[in-house]
Amino acid sequence: MNAMPTLATVDLGSNSFRLQICQNNNGQPQVIENIKQMVRFAGGLDAHKNLDAASQQRALACLAQFGERLRGFSPENVRVVATNTFRVAKNIGEFLPKAEAALGFPIEIIAGREEARLIYTGVVHTYPNNGQKMLVIDIGGGSTEFIIGSDLQPEHMESLPLGCVTYSMRFFQGKISQKDFQAAINTARAEIQRISKLYKRAGWDISIGTSGSAKAIANVIAAHGLAERGITLSAMQKLADKIIAEGSVKKAKLEGLKPERIEVFAGGLAVMMAAFQELDIKEMVFTEAALRDGLFFDFIERNLDSDMREETVIQFQERYHVSKNQAARVAKLSAQFFTGLSQHITVQAFEYWSDYVRWAALLHEVGLDIAHTAYHKHSAYILAQADMSGFSRPEQDLLSKLVLAQRGDLKKMTEIQNDKMSLWHAIFALRLAVLFCRARLPLALPANMALSHSDEQGYVLKIAQTWLDENPLTSSALESETQQWQAIGKTFTVLAN
Known part of the structure; x- marks a missing residue:
């Protein structure tokens, strides 16, 4: 695909306005700037659905700042979309010319289903x-989008008038009670009931939440340790109970909740609980992909022909000048070692962890582009903090852990619980592969070498004594490695034969 110029999208939501500027990097948007302001636009709607002066002024001030940043952009390289509040405000016709003048570009007020399509486009191009x-499910400030699909074109799309801002204003202005929460959930369920029969008949394999409310709920659940992964109804009920007991979200002092989300958290939580109850959702994962991402993929019109994560790994190798020969050697050997350690896990778990071992091996040296000293720490930081299309934040954290553990003192990994055996296997496989490949040359290992693990003996490497004699540096490194595992209470034994 030919390179395209720098592209910009502006998402004028009911809660926040966002400007994102990207470059097209071989079909993937590489974010170079992301500006977000909590405008609370929907908060300015009165009983007659007219925007008050204060909300209009907040919006115009934000748009003027965005307009300054976009100065010099060609109109064909900028797309501005506005969502629910722009759709429902009775006096939007008076406000729109002022908004476009402040921004310097035309504003497209999109329909609810077009919003749903763009959200889905962002997810389907980035979520594996x-x-x-x-x-x-995307809970916005004034509307919530529900989409079902597996391919580029969704099967079902709907936008319902449920939002974290509108529901927080409607139900949670004073002291929050059990009655308030139940009223909010029941009202939301009544709206969702319009689509529940059709959606449950269509079915789905995985539930995904996008945008601010889903992210906030997932972060708070994770911070309080209320679910093994993602979002569950029982975890949300515990959060609701805590808010009700304290009388407000602010007094509940929820860990992991950003200050700017406090005012609208209860409304978003009630809508999400209603969706879980009405659609019988068991569990939901969160993805960073959202409307703004869908806008970019509409720009570049790329096709889904592979796992986005694979493309991202290749791009990171290029960006950070990774030696592909060395990465391939480590990936091949770590896969061999991990297979030897994974005789007693399910096929699904093996495939899952094998991917992460391989990706970590292919990217374990990205930090060398910064410095050779402690390069594994630089690698870990890059993989944790960089924008990696297709990877969720938890997935990036996992890759970061693996590459951090590839060498050095294992005591830095002691926060990993002992029952995370597959993670320990992945760490061991990668460390051993890096150790054997330290010469950065094609490697000839003895044919009868074997690696295994048992609860009684720990990790055991069987290897020919003649090979160890011929490779004294590696032999010495293996001795040091046994001490590293011993220092954290685990056993690694080298059996020469």
């Missing part, structure tokens, strides 16, 4: 669904 049918 592996052919699974997805239910995507």
